[in-house]
Amino acid sequence: METEKKRVSMAVIKRLPKYYRYLSDLESRENEKISSQSLGNMMGLTASQIRQDLNAFGAYGQQGYGYNVSELKEAIGEILGLSEEYNCVIIGAGNLGHAIANYEGFRQKGIHVIAMFDNDDKKIGRKIGGHPVMGIEVLEDFIAEKAVDICVLAIPRENAQEVVNRIVDKGIRGILNFVPYDLHVPDNVKVEDVNITDSLFTLTHLISDYNQSH
Amino acid sequence: METEKKRVSMAVIKRLPKYYRYLSDLESRENEKISSQSLGNMMGLTASQIRQDLNAFGAYGQQGYGYNVSELKEAIGEILGLSEEYNCVIIGAGNLGHAIANYEGFRQKGIHVIAMFDNDDKKIGRKIGGHPVMGIEVLEDFIAEKAVDICVLAIPRENAQEVVNRIVDKGIRGILNFVPYDLHVPDNVKVEDVNITDSLFTLTHLISDYNQSH
DNA sequence: TAGATTGTTAATCGATTAACAATC
DNA sequence: TAGATTGTTAATCGATTAACAATC
Numbered sequence: 327m328e329t330e331k332k333r334v335s336m337a338v339i340k341r342l343p344k345y346y347r348y349l350s351d352l353e354s355r356e357n358e359k360i361s362s363q364s365l366g367n368m369m370g371l372t373a374s375q376i377r378q379d380l381n382a383f384g385a386y387g388q389q390g391y392g393y394n395v396s397e398l399k400e401a402i403g404e405i406l407g408l409s410e411e412y413n414c415v416i417i418g419a420g421n422l423g424h425a426i427a428n429y430e431g432f433r434q435k436g437i438h439v440i441a442m443f444d445n446d447d448k449k450i451g452r453k454i455g456g457h458p459v460m461g462i463e464v465l466e467d468f469i470a471e472k473a474v475d476i477c478v479l480a481i482p483r484e485n486a487q488e489v490v491n492r493i494v495d496k497g498i499r500g501i502l503n504f505v506p507y508d509l510h511v512p513d514n515v516k517v518e519d520v521n522i523t524d525s526l527f528t529l530t531h532l533i534s535d536y537n538q539s540h
Numbered sequence: 541m542e543t544e545k546k547r548v549s550m551a552v553i554k555r556l557p558k559y560y561r562y563l564s565d566l567e568s569r570e571n572e573k574i575s576s577q578s579l580g581n582m583m584g585l586t587a588s589q590i591r592q593d594l595n596a597f598g599a600y601g602q603q604g605y606g607y608n609v610s611e612l613k614e615a616i617g618e619i620l621g622l623s624e625e626y627n628c629v630i631i632g633a634g635n636l637g638h639a640i641a642n643y644e645g646f647r648q649k650g651i652h653v654i655a656m657f658d659n660d661d662k663k664i665g666r667k668i669g670g671h672p673v674m675g676i677e678v679l680e681d682f683i684a685e686k687a688v689d690i691c692v693l694a695i696p697r698e699n700a701q702e703v704v705n706r707i708v709d710k711g712i713r714g715i716l717n718f719v720p721y722d723l724h725v726p727d728n729v730k731v732e733d734v735n736i737t738d739s740l741f742t743l744t745h746l747i748s749d750y751n752q753s754h
Numbered sequence: 755t756a757g758a759t760t761g762t763t764a765a766t767c768g769a770t771t772a773a774c775a776a777t778c
Numbered sequence: 779t780a781g782a783t784t785g786t787t788a789a790t791c792g793a794t795t796a797a798c799a800a801t802c
Contacts, residue, residue, distance in 0.1 A: 381761060392759065407744035421643070429636070431737035588773090591786085595785060599785065601784050
């Protein structure tokens with residue numbers, strides 16, 4: 327594995343969860359096999375692109391047959407790191423943290439939410455979605471002690487970078503960032519942004535009179 | 541305006557909210573002007589790309605000077621459709637709908653959340669984040685009557701397409717879709733997806749042992 | 755075997771970067 | 779005017795699409 331370093335592009339990586347979603351669907355509807363052609367029709371991609379995308383990681387199909395749905399789903403799950411286990415904490419027990427704590431996507435698979443953190447005394451000690459809410463001042467120690475891999479950041483913009491600075495060298499590997507601010511982190515920590523406001527503004531642009539008339 | 545049809549690429553459009561965010565910041569820190577060079581440094585883009593991006597919409601700078609922060613922010617706001625007014629409803633008063641109803645990004649600007657909808661009798665009649673929760677069965681009539689422009693979709697995956705089918709010809713222009721499912725809509729309705737699960741899986745991939753060793 | 759469909763190379767297209775003349 | 783920095787054209791790079799030989 328040391329020898330080859332193809333460097334898979336972000337464009338391809340960002341499509342992987344979508345592949346996984348469609349393949350999970352096909353599997354639950356008990357489809358055994360699928361061709362790049364028909365998967366492309368479903369997903370709105372070309373057959374060619376699908377074959378290119380998959381071949382960035384290996385050869386998962388069979389000539390003259392297509393792809394085995396379960397096998398391919400499993401393989402992409404593996405690539406997505408879903409066969410591994412992750413400890414996760416949610417920082418910020420406001421409305422959004424609350425929503426995420428109850429979010430099904432976080433309940434399945436190997437992603438274990440083990441605690442939530444907030445600076446509001448009224449929330450500390452309570453349980454939200456089955457997860458204990460702890461004081462933000464014990465965050466660093468908790469992360470180090472429990473070997474937390476992923477932090478979900480759902481706090482006000484003002485405190486975001488400061489909190490990140492505190493946790494970034496405690497062994498975390500990734501941040502799922504709901505804060506509309508571009509975090510500064512060292513290379514060994516990955517950040518994935520979920521920017522609701524940006525998405526809303528993209529939508530307003532698309533439907534705006536401005537866009538219609540230009 | 542009829543004559544030119546440059547067709548601005550999605551790649552550029554998706555960067556606009558980010559420009560808007562940085563320019564708002566610069567404005568609040570009372571920076572009067574900015575060059576493509578220094579804005580690029582801040583945002584992690586090349587000066588060249590910034591000038592190309594902006595010139596897709598017009599010439600907002602001045603040779604030898606740079607860009608006036610407030611003017612450029614205003615211009616991008618205009619392009620994003622933020623100088624217009626939108627009526628908006630939130631469909632789904634679960635945790636996520638709850639979070640969005642209270643989300644600051646939706647409180648500012650010309651985006652007016654005027655109601656929430658749910659099928660749970662226990663929620664109907666209540667107020668969440670100041671917005672009345674109504675029964676999903678009156679959704680279509682409400683949309684038509686109140687001239688709703690934007691629907692935020694935060695309901696279970698199973699009902700998503702069915703609900704969308706019902707509202708799609710009632711005059712709405714856009715859907716902000718939090719459901720991990722690719723909606724089918726006619727061309728005159730725009731969909732912007734906020735896919736939390738996809739983002740989470742992208743993150744797990746990036747931090748996974750799989751990705752580290754390949 | 756013949757038909758189907760992949761894996762993969764080559765061609766095309768689009769987006770980013772570089773360069774520089776225009777001009778404030 | 780000289781210096782700075784844009785607007786814009788040209789060059790490069792990367793991603794998508796097309797084509798086809800390999801092979802199940």
